[in-house]
Amino acid sequence: MRNFEDDPTLEDLLTADQLQRLNRMLSALCREPVEIGSARETDAVALEFNLETVGWLSGGSSEQERVAAADLVAFLMMFIAKYRLAANLHHDTTEASYAELQKQNEALRASEARYRALSDQLQDKVDEQVAVIKQAQMDLYESARLRSVGQLAAGVAHEINNPIGFISSNLKVAGDYVNDLRELVPDTDQNRELLNDFSDLIGESSDGTRRIASIVSDLKTFSSIDQADYTLCDVNELLSSAVHLLQTEYGHDVDILEKPGELPKISGHPSRLSQTFYNLLDNAAQALKLRESGTERGRILAKTTVTSDGIQVVIQDNGCGIAEDIRERVFDAFFTSRPVGAGTGLGLTVAQDTIRAHRGSIQIDSREGTGTRVTLFLPVS
Amino acid sequence: MADHSPEDNRLALKVVFYGPALSGKTTNLMQLHSLLNPQRKGELMVLETRDDRTLFFDMLPIGLKGDSGLDLRLKLYTVPGQVQHDSTRKAVLSRADAVVFVADSQTSQQDNNATAFGNLEENLEKVGLDIDTLPMAVQFNKRDLPGVVDEAELQQRWANTPWSPLQMAAALHGKGVIETFRVLLDRLYTEVDREFALETGHGIDRDTFIRQLSAASEEIRA
Numbered sequence: 379m380r381n382f383e384d385d386p387t388l389e390d391l392l393t394a395d396q397l398q399r400l401n402r403m404l405s406a407l408c409r410e411p412v413e414i415g416s417a418r419e420t421d422a423v424a425l426e427f428n429l430e431t432v433g434w435l436s437g438g439s440s441e442q443e444r445v446a447a448a449d450l451v452a453f454l455m456m457f458i459a460k461y462r463l464a465a466n467l468h469h470d471t472t473e474a475s476y477a478e479l480q481k482q483n484e485a486l487r488a489s490e491a492r493y494r495a496l497s498d499q500l501q502d503k504v505d506e507q508v509a510v511i512k513q514a515q516m517d518l519y520e521s522a523r524l525r526s527v528g529q530l531a532a533g534v535a536h537e538i539n540n541p542i543g544f545i546s547s548n549l550k551v552a553g554d555y556v557n558d559l560r561e562l563v564p565d566t567d568q569n570r571e572l573l574n575d576f577s578d579l580i581g582e583s584s585d586g587t588r589r590i591a592s593i594v595s596d597l598k599t600f601s602s603i604d605q606a607d608y609t610l611c612d613v614n615e616l617l618s619s620a621v622h623l624l625q626t627e628y629g630h631d632v633d634i635l636e637k638p639g640e641l642p643k644i645s646g647h648p649s650r651l652s653q654t655f656y657n658l659l660d661n662a663a664q665a666l667k668l669r670e671s672g673t674e675r676g677r678i679l680a681k682t683t684v685t686s687d688g689i690q691v692v693i694q695d696n697g698c699g700i701a702e703d704i705r706e707r708v709f710d711a712f713f714t715s716r717p718v719g720a721g722t723g724l725g726l727t728v729a730q731d732t733i734r735a736h737r738g739s740i741q742i743d744s745r746e747g748t749g750t751r752v753t754l755f756l757p758v759s
Numbered sequence: 760m761a762d763h764s765p766e767d768n769r770l771a772l773k774v775v776f777y778g779p780a781l782s783g784k785t786t787n788l789m790q791l792h793s794l795l796n797p798q799r800k801g802e803l804m805v806l807e808t809r810d811d812r813t814l815f816f817d818m819l820p821i822g823l824k825g826d827s828g829l830d831l832r833l834k835l836y837t838v839p840g841q842v843q844h845d846s847t848r849k850a851v852l853s854r855a856d857a858v859v860f861v862a863d864s865q866t867s868q869q870d871n872n873a874t875a876f877g878n879l880e881e882n883l884e885k886v887g888l889d890i891d892t893l894p895m896a897v898q899f900n901k902r903d904l905p906g907v908v909d910e911a912e913l914q915q916r917w918a919n920t921p922w923s924p925l926q927m928a929a930a931l932h933g934k935g936v937i938e939t940f941r942v943l944l945d946r947l948y949t950e951v952d953r954e955f956a957l958e959t960g961h962g963i964d965r966d967t968f969i970r971q972l973s974a975a976s977e978e979i980r981a
Contacts, residue, residue, distance in 0.1 A: 383773070383818075383834070383851075428820045429801045429832060456802055464806050464815050471846040 383463075388416055388425075388433040391458045400454075404447050405437075412437035412447050423448040427455050535594040542594065546587040553580045611648045613689060613756070614638040617680055620655035628663050637681040641689050644758055646736055654732045655680075657725040658693045658752050664716070665697025665750060688738070688757040699746040708742065761856050763955060770955060771832040774943065775852055778861035779868065779875035780812070780840035783900040786930040787861055788817050788837050791940060794933055796976040798823040813839040816851050823971040826962030833972060840875065848878070853886040857894040857947040859939060860922075861930075864899045864907035894946035897922040898939040903929035937973055944969045 392400065397414060405411035412435055414425065419436035423444040426432070435451065438444040556577050563569045621634050659678065666676030679694040700708060707713045709730050733740045736756050744750040762771040776784040785805070792803040801820035806813075816839065822832040836855075838848040852858075860879065862872040880890045899913055910927055917923050926942055928935025948957070948968045957963040 383836075427801075428804075429799050429822050456804070460804055460806055463804070463818075467815050467847065467850055470850050474850065475846050 385428060385430045386432070386459055386462060388414075391427075391432070391455055391462065400451070404450070408437075408443050408447060409439040410437055410443070412444065414451065425451055425455070427452060427459060538590065538594055542587055542590050546584060546591065549580055549584045549587060553577065553584070556580060608645050608647055610643040611646045611651065612643055613641055613646075613651070613691065614682055616648060616652045617655050617682065617691065620652050620659055621680055623656060624659045624663060627660075631676075632663050632666055633675060633677045634659075635677060635679050637679065639681070639683040641682055641684055642758055644689060644736075644756055646756070647732070650732045650735070654729040654754075655691070655693070657729050658754075661725060661752075662693055662695035662697060662750070665695050665699070668698040669696070685755070687759075688755055691754040691756070692751060693754075694749065694751040696749040699748050699750055700742070700744040701746050705742075705744065761951060761954065762854075767830070768828050769830045769832070770951075771834065772856045772947065772951065773854060774833060774835050774857045774859065774947070775855045776835065776837040776859045776861055777848070777852070777875070777879050778840060778900075779863055779871040780842070782840060782861045782863040782868070782872075782875075783928075783930040784837040784840065784861045785813055785817050787859070787898070787900070787928075787936050787939070788819050788835055790930055790933045790936040791835065792819050794937055794975055795821065795940075795972075796974050797821045797972045798974075812841065813837060814844070815839065815847060821972060823963070823968075825957070827960065829957075829961040829963070831957075831961075831963070845878070845882070849882045849885060852879075852882050852888075855886075855888065855893070856951070857943055858883075858896075859943050860895060860897045862897065862899050864901045864913075864927075865904060866906050866908055869908065891921065894943065894950050895922055896926060896939050896943040896946065898926040898928050898935065900928045900930050900935075902927050902935070903932060937975060941969055941973050944972055 388397070401411075401413055404414075414433050414435050416433050418434045421441070421444070422434035422436040423441070424431045425435055425448050432455070435444055435448045438447060556573060559576075560573055563573070618636060618638070621636060625632070625634060659680065662678045666678070669676055674696070677696055679692065681692045681694075683690045683692075701715075704713075704715060708726050710727070730740055733754055733756070738754060738756040741753045741755075742750065743753070761773075763769070776787055778784050789803065792800075799822040801822075804818045806815040806817065817837045819835040820832055821835070822830065824830060836851050838844075838851045858879065860876065862868075862875075883890050883893065897917065899908075899910075901907065902910075913925055914923065917925050926935055926939040928939055930936050945965070948965050952958055952965070955961075957968065958965070
């Protein structure tokens with residue numbers, strides 16, 4: 379590609395026709411005909427332009443004549459070259475500007491296409507969001523329904539408590555009576571068998587009532603039927619009672635280490651906080667059960683500390699941990715890794731809701747096979 | 760972007776006079792044309808002007824022959840300084856081997872200097888050149904006018920740039936023009952010698968290069 383600034387050749391400056399005309403005109407001026415060419419003839423004079431020899435002038439009657447003619451040609455070429463240079467530069471810059479405009483045009487087209495694509499996607503995005511909102515509504519409805527079922531259950535539990543009380547005490551008295559009867563009836567094989575069976579029946583019934591009482595007590599714990607409004611509560615006390623409740627549930631197979639720190643009282647919902655602590659402790663106890671055999675003794679740590687703007691509750695276990703693939707879903711309602719009927723899948727959901735209602739946060743760190751640590755943060759104000 | 764053709768043993772270098780509008784680029788070139796008497800000197804070509812302002816460019820070819828027969832040419836170009844001729848400036852600047860930046864010393868023109876310098880940097884980048892490595896001389900012209908920025912202040916302002924010290928000139932009176940050109944030749948020689956071995960390959964040492972290309976005319980010396 380030639381640049382505008384490349385040195386012009388004789389052909390660049392003059393066409394063959396023009397060169398012939400120039401030769402004729404110069405010859406008319408000179409005594410002998412002269413000729414301009416690109417080949418160097420003997421006694422030819424160089425035609426210079428821009429320090430460049432662009433051709434040779436020969437012929438003429440004398441050296442003086444040739445030099446005069448060459449000077450005239452050089453003078454003329456200067457103006458031809460000027461025009462050429464300007465024209466070439468103009469051509470170059472026009473082309474460059476055009477290329478730049480085209481590039482800008484392309485960029486504009488690309489951006490227009492992008493916006494068009496975006497506007498096409500807009501409907502899809504709206505549909506997607508509508509689906510999300512619908513799902514959220516369903517979830518809300520579901521949780522409200524669940525809450526009312528919970529309240530019903532709690533009400534029923536409360537009503538069952540009284541009859542269960544007297545049934546269990548009556549069964550205890552009935553058992554004593556059976557023992558009394560052993561002294562009174564004649565000691566035959568048939569009587570003995572009858573009384574043994576009677577005693578077993580009463581024992582089984584007592585077990586049954588104990589289980590009913592336990593279920594009722596659980597229901598009362600889990601429902602918030604007797605909830606009070608927000609009050610100042612002592613987190614250490616709430617945590618401690620949850621620990622005791624858990625210990626009665628699981629017996630003394632689990633070591634629970636309590637490390638209460640000096641805490642300010644915070645405004646909160648005592649029964650919901652208790653339930654949250656209980657849920658987390660229960661999860662920890664379940665994790666200990668699933669621990670690989672042969673490892674060190676299962677332990678749960680329940681620790682509280684005060685931070686600059688709130689209090690921190692840590693519940694940590696060295697149980698089975700949470701598998702990585704389900705870690706993201708642990709807060710999802712009705713998600714449970716336990717066998718059917720063993721867990722509702724609401725423990726952590728309720729815990730998270732409660733902590734959020736207290737404007738706090740909940741964080742879970744877990745490693746499968748090593749243990750889990752749940753950290754709750756509750757602001758003081 | 761020196762244009763070297765080994766078969767003809769020719770080396771063409773391009774020097775561009777850049778700067779804001781009316782800073783005296785064409786005046787610099789006209790003065791060089793009348794003051795210089797280098798080994799070889801061509802005609803000064805002044806392309807289209809309107810109201811004394813450059814529309815395309817001006818060009819002055821000068822040259823020297825080396826011991827090896829090397830035909831060394833220097834083409835000195837000016838660019839149009841007016842903002843609207845940017846694509847012309849870019850076309851002239853492309854493949855430049857060195858730049859003389861002609862700034863206007865008048866206090867009122869300092870913003871224009873800065874804009875033009877930024878434009879130079881930008882255009883150099885667009886044509887694939889780097890302002891930090893390109894040989895360049897900076898001249899503050901029009902020292903003869905009243906209301907110019909103090910030289911000490913200018914020198915101090917540019918002290919930490921590769922182009923310090925600045926050249927002061929009054930091009931209209933031929934002052935500082937050859938000096939600026941010599942500073943440029945000195946910086947240009949370093950680059951060209953490195954690439955084309957002027958001294959070892961063609962017997963052109965730094966002194967010859969500068970002296971032969973910037974020899975002042977006899978009548979000026981007299």
